[in-house]
Amino acid sequence: MINLIESADFKKQKHYDVRILAIESEHDISAEMERIGVFPEGIDIMKKKGIFHVILLKDLSSKQAVIVKQEALSKGGEAAVSAKVASLTGDITDVLLMGTTEQLLRISKGLMRQYFDLPEIGKKISQVLSAKEASGDKTLRLGRHSLILGAKTYVMGILNITPDSFSDGGEHETTDLAVEHAWSLVKQGADIIDIGGESTRPGSDPVPTEEEIRRVIPVIKRLGQDFPIPISVDTYKSEIAEAAIAAGAHMINDISSLSMDPRLGEVVAKAGVPIVLMHMKGRPKDMQKNPEYESVVSEVIKSLLTAADEAKNYGISNDNILIDPGIGFGKTRIHNLELLRKLKELKNLGYPVVLGTSRKAFIGKTLGLSTGDRIEGTAATVALAVASGIDIVRVHDVKYMARVARMADAIVRGGSIREG
Numbered sequence: 001m002i003n004l005i006e007s008a009d010f011k012k013q014k015h016y017d018v019r020i021l022a023i024e025s026e027h028d029i030s031a032e033m034e035r036i037g038v039f040p041e042g043i044d045i046m047k048k049k050g051i052f053h054v055i056l057l058k059d060l061s062s063k064q065a066v067i068v069k070q071e072a073l074s075k076g077g078e079a080a081v082s083a084k085v086a087s088l089t090g091d092i093t094d095v096l097l098m099g100t101t102e103q104l105l106r107i108s109k110g111l112m113r114q115y116f117d118l119p120e121i122g123k124k125i126s127q128v129l130s131a132k133e134a135s136g137d138k139t140l141r142l143g144r145h146s147l148i149l150g151a152k153t154y155v156m157g158i159l160n161i162t163p164d165s166f167s168d169g170g171e172h173e174t175t176d177l178a179v180e181h182a183w184s185l186v187k188q189g190a191d192i193i194d195i196g197g198e199s200t201r202p203g204s205d206p207v208p209t210e211e212e213i214r215r216v217i218p219v220i221k222r223l224g225q226d227f228p229i230p231i232s233v234d235t236y237k238s239e240i241a242e243a244a245i246a247a248g249a250h251m252i253n254d255i256s257s258l259s260m261d262p263r264l265g266e267v268v269a270k271a272g273v274p275i276v277l278m279h280m281k282g283r284p285k286d287m288q289k290n291p292e293y294e295s296v297v298s299e300v301i302k303s304l305l306t307a308a309d310e311a312k313n314y315g316i317s318n319d320n321i322l323i324d325p326g327i328g329f330g331k332t333r334i335h336n337l338e339l340l341r342k343l344k345e346l347k348n349l350g351y352p353v354v355l356g357t358s359r360k361a362f363i364g365k366t367l368g369l370s371t372g373d374r375i376e377g378t379a380a381t382v383a384l385a386v387a388s389g390i391d392i393v394r395v396h397d398v399k400y401m402a403r404v405a406r407m408a409d410a411i412v413r414g415g416s417i418r419e420g
Contacts, residue, residue: 026051026101026133048101053132055104055125057095058298063116065093071110077103097125104129131350138319140274140352140391142230142250147191149352152409153386155402156232156394157182157190158358161215162199162207178219186229189402192251194394195219195244196234200255200329202288202361209239216240220247232276238263245271253354255280255329257307258314265314274320276354277307281330288330296335297342300325301349308351322391324354328361336362340381343388356394357381358401375400383408 023029029050033043060068065081072079077099084090099107104125111122137150147154161178178195185193197215198207212235220231225248232251233244238261241252250273257277258265268275279300281291293299304323311321325339325346336357339346346353357363363377364370375397382393382401386408395401 023050048105051101053099053101053104053129055097055128056298057097057121057125059092060095060121061116062088062091062093064118064121065095067114067116067118068095068097068107068111068121071107071114072097072099072103075099075103075106075110077107101129128348132348134350138352140319140322142192142274143248145230145250147230147391149391150389152413153382153390153405154191154392155189155398155405156354156392157185157188157193157398158394158396159185159193159195159219160199161195161197161219175218175222179222182219182223182227185398186227188399189406190229190398192230192232192392194232194234194253195249197240198235200234200284202284202328204284209237212237212240213243217243217247220244220249224248236260236264238267242267242271245273249273251275253324254278255284255326257304258310259307265311265316268311268320269315272317272320274322275311275316276322276324277304277311278324278329278354279303279307279326284329291330291332291335293335296331296338297345300339301345304346304351305349322352322354323349324356327355327357331362333362333365336360337366340384343385343390347389352391353389354392354394355381355385355390357385358395358397379404387412 021028021032023032026047030043030047033046038046057068062085065079065085069079069081077097079098080096082090082093085093097104097107108122108125108129111118111125113119114122137148140147140149159178159182182193182195195216197212198204216233216235220233223231230250231248232253233241233249234253234255235241235244236254236256241249241264244252245267252264252268252273253276254264255278257279260283281287281293282289304325308321308323312318323346325343327336327339331339340357343353343355358378359371359374363374363381367374367377369377378395378397379401382395382404385393386405393401393405
């Protein structure tokens with residue numbers, strides 16, 4: 001009889017929901033704790049314990065690596081070093097430092113009390129954690145316009161006023177055609193437009209400054225104060241930027257990260273406008289001639305952080321700096337795909353990220369398609385960008401990519417334009 005009762009009770013046992021949650025930020029873990037009714041004070045205490053990070057420390061000496069590992073273990077974290085250093089037969093190693101936010105902050109403080117330049121490494125660990133935390137919601141001010149970063153991924157429509165751009169050269173070459181297309185991009189769902197008067201496709205030659213001014217400035221003036229979205233200008237030349245800002249442009253998009261015309265930094269700082277700093281290896285004329293990297297992600301990140309520091313040296317506000325990995329600019333197909341896989345590492349740097357993949361050659365090579373037939377490939381990269389928290393995607397096919405971005409945003413960030 002007892003066995004029968006036990007058997008009946010067993011059949012009535014509750015099914016317990018036990019699963020691993022997709023938690024990627026303090027916002028995610030805080031939302032889950034709020035959902036189950038945790039005290040607000042408890043949320044503040046526990047949120048840094050619920051996020052796990054792996055931090056790469058490059059080229060540490062064996063002495064440094066051993067002390068880092070000791071500090072990590074003593075604080076409840078972990079550190080992976082090369083087998084040679086672990087067996088005392090190597091001199092240099094990368095270190096993978098692992099732990100929760102709270103553990104890593106304690107490790108950082110512990111390293112600041114050590115020797116062998118470890119205080120500087122401890123400081124850097126604290127800085128990268130702060131940068132990741134700062135990569136959340138910000139407001140990008142563009143004249144009278146404001147973009148609330150983190151709320152959505154914004155769509156930047158491309159307006160090339162050139163005869164030779166790789167995808168749409170000659171389509172909007174006159175002022176009338178360019179202005180008409182700018183308004184069309186607004187109707188299609190663009191949040192910002194990027195006007196360019198010089199093609200920077202692989203193998204292209206520079207355009208004389210006077211010609212670039214002739215192409216770009218009349219369009220900005222014609223759009224005027226009634227144009228409902230911000231205007232960015234794609235240029236690395238200080239004279240173009242100066243004239244464009246005077247005509248009403250709100251942001252500068254520089255493919256060279258201030259390296260091709262140092263005076264551009266002064267112009268942007270004086271005007272107080274945002275600037276996009278893009279990574280490019282080489283120059284448009286030769287950038288695709290066998291580009292090589294030991295680690296494309298590490299080298300691009302290092303270059304962008306150096307460029308951001310240089311921009312701040314010119315007096316450009318930290319809040320006015322955006323970064324762009326420069327997909328297709330001095331990179332092979334494999335390099336581009338690797339950067340796209342690691343977009344979240346770029347986002348963790350703490351700067352708003354702009355991404356331009358639209359119709360590019362790596363999509364054509366991957367799918368075996370011509371320039372005009374790459375819309376689905378572009379859409380895949382836009383959806384991935386939204387899922388990775390990228391702030392702005394720069395695209396040709398605004399109508400379709402705006403829809404992709406909105407749908408992906410509804411999934412990633414929750415909700416939609418039409419609730420229900």
